[in-house]
Structure formats: C-alpha cells, structure tokens
Amino acid sequence: MRPSPRAVRSARPTSCRPSRRRCRSTIPTRSGSRSCAIGPGAGPARPPWTPRSLISSPPVERVRLRPMEDRHVGKERAQNLWASFSRKFEPIAQSTQLEALPDFALSEIGGLASAKDEIQTFACAATDPDIYARWGTHPPSGLLLIGQNSVGKRLLARSLASLTETSFLTIAVPRLVLEVIHRGGKVGELMSGWSEALGEMPPITVLFNELEFSQAEEIGARRPDLPVGPVMDFLLDLLDRTIALSNVLVVGSTSHPDTLRHAFVQPGRLERIVEVTPVFPGDIIETLEIHARIAEKQAGRSLFEGVDWPAVVMDFRHPALGDWVHILHATLRSKARCEAAGEDATPVSTGDLRDQVSRFKQANARLSIPKPGTYV
Numbered sequence: 001m002r003p004s005p006r007a008v009r010s011a012r013p014t015s016c017r018p019s020r021r022r023c024r025s026t027i028p029t030r031s032g033s034r035s036c037a038i039g040p041g042a043g044p045a046r047p048p049w050t051p052r053s054l055i056s057s058p059p060v061e062r063v064r065l066r067p068m069e070d071r072h073v074g075k076e077r078a079q080n081l082w083a084s085f086s087r088k089f090e091p092i093a094q095s096t097q098l099e100a101l102p103d104f105a106l107s108e109i110g111g112l113a114s115a116k117d118e119i120q121t122f123a124c125a126a127t128d129p130d131i132y133a134r135w136g137t138h139p140p141s142g143l144l145l146i147g148q149n150s151v152g153k154r155l156l157a158r159s160l161a162s163l164t165e166t167s168f169l170t171i172a173v174p175r176l177v178l179e180v181i182h183r184g185g186k187v188g189e190l191m192s193g194w195s196e197a198l199g200e201m202p203p204i205t206v207l208f209n210e211l212e213f214s215q216a217e218e219i220g221a222r223r224p225d226l227p228v229g230p231v232m233d234f235l236l237d238l239l240d241r242t243i244a245l246s247n248v249l250v251v252g253s254t255s256h257p258d259t260l261r262h263a264f265v266q267p268g269r270l271e272r273i274v275e276v277t278p279v280f281p282g283d284i285i286e287t288l289e290i291h292a293r294i295a296e297k298q299a300g301r302s303l304f305e306g307v308d309w310p311a312v313v314m315d316f317r318h319p320a321l322g323d324w325v326h327i328l329h330a331t332l333r334s335k336a337r338c339e340a341a342g343e344d345a346t347p348v349s350t351g352d353l354r355d356q357v358s359r360f361k362q363a364n365a366r367l368s369i370p371k372p373g374t375y376v
Helices: 067-088 090-095 113-127 129-134 153-163 173-183 187-200 228-243 282-299 309-313 321-340 350-365
Strands: 096-099 143-146 167-172 204-209 248-254 272-275
Touching: 067 090, 067 096, 067 167, 067 187, 090 096, 090 173, 090 187, 113 129, 113 143, 113 153, 113 272, 143 153, 153 167, 153 204, 153 248, 167 173, 173 228, 187 228, 204 228, 228 248, 282 309, 282 321, 309 350, 321 350
Parallel strands: 143 248, 143 272, 167 204, 204 248
Antiparallel strands: 096 167
16 A cells, blocks of 8 residues: 555654454364354354455545645545444444544654554555565565553554554454344445445554454453354454455554464464563653653643652553553642642642552552463
C-alpha cells in the first residue's frame, strides 16, 4: 500500500535514511482440532476456511484529490463505509472502534525506544517501499506486539496509523469471539462483508488487540469451554483476509505470548514480533514527565513544583506505563478536589505523588492479579 508520501519524513529511523460451540466434524481445523461451527445451535456446516492463496483483494479505486481535501474526505469516507458495514453485523459493531483521522505522535509515548524504531520501520515500508526494494528486502506482512497489560501496545499501533496518515481500526478480539459465539450464524456473510468493506476503505491500519482470546481480562478467567478450533479458523481467516488487502497495515497484540498459538506468527501473517517492555526506571520517568507537560499545557499554567521523578518511581518497580499515568492524574484530581472545597491547592510535589503511589500499591494488593507471562 502507498498512503500519502508526506508521512514519516521527520521520524524516519536510521535504517530508512536514503543515503532509510463443541461437537465433532469431519473437517479438520487449522489448529488441528475437530469442532463444529461457532454459535448456539450452529445449524448448517460452517463454510470452510479460505486458503490465503485464494483470497484476493476487491479492486480499490484510487481517486486523486488535492492535498488539503485528501485526509478529510478520506475520514468521512472511512466513517461512512465502516458505519454501514458494522450496522449489518452486531459482533463487528460491538467489538471494533474506528478512528478515522488519528493524531498521535510517537513522542507522546515515554521510552520504548526499540519498539518505536520497529513502528517507524514498518511505517517507512508503507510509505517508501521502493527504498526496501533497493536493499533487496520487503516489509513484513504484519507486526505482533507482545508485552504486559498497559505498557503501550495500542498506543504504538495508533502512532503507526498517525505516521502513515491512515485510519485506525481497533478490534477487541476477545469481545469479537464472544459476540460471534453467542450470536451465531452469518459467519460466512461476515467474512465476505469484511473483505469488501475493508477493501473499499481508504488506507487503514488494523489492530487485532489481544489475540490470546481465551485468557484475556475482558472475558474474566481462562475459558477452556471456548470452542478453540472453530474460533482459530475464524480468526485466522479474518487475519489472512485483512493481510491480503493492499490498502491495510496489520498489527496484532497480546499480553500472553507464552500461550499464544503459533499459527498467528507463521510467515505471511504477524511474522515480525516486537517486544514492548518498558525499561525501569527510565521509561517510567520519561512517561511521567511527558504527561506532566501535557497536563500543564491543557491547564495553561504550572502544576508541578520541584518534583523528584526518580524518587517517585524507585519505591515501586511497576512496569505498566498506563498505571503510572493513572497515578499522576489521580494526584491532579486530588488537587482539583481541594480547590473545589475552597482549600489551599498547592502545586503537585514529590510527596503528593508518592502518597498516590502508596495508595495505588495498597489498592492493587487487594486485587487478584494474574501472573505475567514470558516476554522474552
């Protein structure tokens, strides 16, 4: 695919510089098990999966527009096309979210230097494929981001969409699986409609968020009752159809890489694996500083005074960048409450932040937190 040539000129990595349901069936599934179609009272046999070699992209008509019109017309077109498709299929409506014109820079993510470089490299492959041909190589068919919850995987995918000036579609895979199983029927129609709808979209980045559907927090504890064979057939077909489209960049993510089925990372699928693991304490400190600046810019005034960021983070070796951002905002909300009550609301200090860290640790200890998987 070749989106707007304006992308990634200022964020190009060094390597891209120019001189850059349950029953038996006689049909074996891709995952090696035998199962029936998805959904309650699944009815007639599920359509067989489509080999990747037989999947073809519907023709995409490219219309050249003036630069100032291009992105906004593309935004409206993407919104209309996806709204029309999702209205026909409730599982899609309930499990996907489209951001037609994302605006999110890599610089808004703290740390994660290696993962950022991978994102820039993939963006470069989308916008300047000729450069890769000059080096006798080609872009990967898709990326798989692995790492604990709340470390920035979705934000990295969103920044890829912003770099390449594409729309951004997030698929909550566990929710999609449950919706398809519970509602049943129309799987074949959904597949055909998926290929057609995405093929007509302007250039788009698609994130399959949490591919290890049976262990995702969104569906609670591990679900051995899920018909894994049919679910894997469904997801792999969906993934293959998406990758086959020339106007789509494909990214997957998981917080459970140690139990993820290897079929997802076969060549031609999510073949490039990217580890997303914040470095402690540097990446945490950088994240807090970035979000402190964002908060001050939004408020239009100074909100922090003499904060010793290393002292804030060193007592709590917690890798989830998102949780640290929540701690920072909890501190700011506490100050807002003080002002609303007519109390003296002084700027945020090191002590204020450490107090919120202590509260977070105490509350977190009361929750049953699943042990992290293996991220190496």
